[in-house]
Amino acid sequence: MRLSRYFLPTLKDNPAEAQIASHRLMLRAGLIRQEAAGIYAWLPLGLRVLERIARIVREELDRAGAIELLMPTLQLADLWRESGRYDAYGPEMLRIRDRHERELLYGPTNEEMVTEIVRAGVSSWRELPRNLYQVQWKFRDEQRPRFGVMRGREFLMKDGYSFDLDEAGARRSYQRMFVAYLRTFARLGVKAIPMRAETGPIGGDLSHEFIVLADTGESDVYCDRAVLDLAVPGVEVDYDGDLEALIRAWTSPYAATSDVHDAARYEAEVPEARRLHTRGIEVGQIFYFGTKYSQPMRAQVTMPDGSARLLHGGSYGIGVSRLVGAIIEACHDDAGIAWPDAVAPYAVGLLDLRPGDAATGAACAGLYARLQRAGVGVLFDDTAARAGEKFARMDLIGLPWQLSVGPRGLAQGTVELKRRASDARIELDVDAAIARIAGIPSNGDIP
């Protein structure tokens, strides 16, 4: 993409309303624009990050056997009356009346609707287990939206739901998602720790939150530092196999949110040097809730002996839009964002340092074409801006590589390649630069 034809409205000054780095940087780098309290438009560069995150989420869920569908944003209030949650949900639910005075709501989560879909579509034990997920916009009418996309009102969430014949099956489904989440977050370039957590309005008796440690996080957490060094399961993990040992390794070290924190156990189990009491950002949560929804909604299948069996369920969320903020909290410096390769909107920023110069212009055009042919995402700053302004903008938007073409280097046949995160710079010839950038592992592997 040529910047001269792109839409990248960066801001020079720090927006006064932004209290944390990710909010500030998302506004300044032209990723989002606020359209109402807690409601954002995703500008082109931000949308690319959101889509890259969503793609990795989908790949890992598909690998684990989950199936994607898409439910509407609006739901009938009557559906939530079936489960009893309509009156219980409180003011965070955005309630709507249509022109015929029918009661609708903007879905904050979808346990009821997916249970209705499965109730209608599945009748025999043979058709289970199933795990259905969607990536869809949700709305929670927060009393005080803040921190940009971290606590917005309209937000993009991956929500998944498993349906099994019994508790043992449902716990295996829960384990599959546990493992898929470990892989997903690792591929996204963040360290998310699974922690025992409250079940809240979803209900049930088993839940883990996946939390990225960050001083600006809203979660108060306690854990054993041993959990920070555990190895994430590789791509060879067998979701049809026994995941017990893997889950045990990840759930044995103490890790809990303050809501369920057990100080006595923490102090007994965790040596003082390994105790970590800090803050974090919740980027995912998984729940086992048994028949909480299937019972009131009569979602059941016929067993081999002709009897009816209520479905055992769990649900699994990932905050896709929140992850953009969480990743920035973990990956930035004073100059701006430093995207992990896996979610970067473009892999490389190409800078023409002497716009109008025939030699640098031709060299840049050649590099731009070759990188694109190699399948590398390039944002080419072909504008008339001064070199200093171009460098600052590239540092702000945080593409992993910067490739600068100036007249002096070009006279010696070289360009400068800079790694944004480390600030490491190297002068090299054009072929070597392309080989270096195109060699980035693009997907599947955990960096």
Place this chain on the structure above:
Amino acid sequence: MRLSRYFLPTLKDNPAEAQIASHRLMLRAGLIRQEAAGIYAWLPLGLRVLERIARIVREELDRAGAIELLMPTLQLADLWRESGRYDAYGPEMLRIRDRHERELLYGPTNEEMVTEIVRAGVSSWRELPRNLYQVQWKFRDEQRPRFGVMRGREFLMKDGYSFDLDEAGARRSYQRMFVAYLRTFARLGVKAIPMRAETGPIGGDLSHEFIVLADTGESDVYCDRAVLDLAVPGVEVDYDGDLEALIRAWTSPYAATSDVHDAARYEAEVPEARRLHTRGIEVGQIFYFGTKYSQPMRAQVTMPDGSARLLHGGSYGIGVSRLVGAIIEACHDDAGIAWPDAVAPYAVGLLDLRPGDAATGAACAGLYARLQRAGVGVLFDDTAARAGEKFARMDLIGLPWQLSVGPRGLAQGTVELKRRASDARIELDVDAAIARIAGIPSNGDIP
């Protein structure tokens, strides 16, 4: 995907509420499920079609220089008061109050919001032209939702917006979208005719609807049959070049919706044998509206001489979810859907005709793995259902190819390959079958 692990709730009987083929078939083939009047969940197979359509729409818009962003579904009422449309829009606008009694609405279209975004992000004539689009859910509170996704309330739309310095530039932007739409619909496998149309609530003085001819369509149209034979521009079309001649060729033959039909001109210009008065489905509409939004909203840039210039705009819609229905109206028979290759949810259905048989099972497993490795989307019916039931289900869901593996053919080293649309069948060996299926042009080319 193995059907034994998929979620494909097909229906045996025709749903009573469905009056047209596409609605009936979408419900029966397990593509959608109604969750409220005019509000549908997209089941896994339907979502795949929706995504394939959206991908082609995006590819052709990107090719034409448009840039994707994503605006929120909810908007502030005050934004629509700036343009004067809030009070004018009528009961189709879903109006909402949040917990703080602020007035919101579920966006039915986005001229105001995108104008606000460009007003904030663009200040100089150097930053124009720009064309921004999104693929996002919209809501129109139809008095009487009907025909399934053809006239739903929550629907997926691609809406794009161009911004230029003057009318001449805006008309070139309009022409680019005109050409991109011709290519998009042709790639989707439907013949969509551009017709002069009313501008309606979007406003402006120039508009074309893109209409797929179909007896069940809601649009009443008049055209010269000559327009049916025009060649769609190829992938080599130069969007930076002069598109006048191309546009003239497509707009010279008479083609108009009944709203703007000029009977005298029609009869004078179109020989009787070429007159076509029929019905059609509107799948896209484009508008030029000049400064209708930029003027009240003060969206302007600074010109080289320091003066302020209002932006000249146009907007461009494609009904992505409606297209699923429109394509089915054009591509079905008594047995079910017959998807065009470009939008088919899977390219091939693989049928094990003797489930439980070791030889057919092994042959199918081998074919399944080889097709997947070749990058071909396969839905493998590995269930215990009888052959007749499997054939009927595959005909209903309409994958372009069916590959059947039975014990008799297998004894002679052959499988049966059937082309769904033509019902042409051929017995061939496994290697030949794979080569035949994998040879389908997958994208970019217009079939």
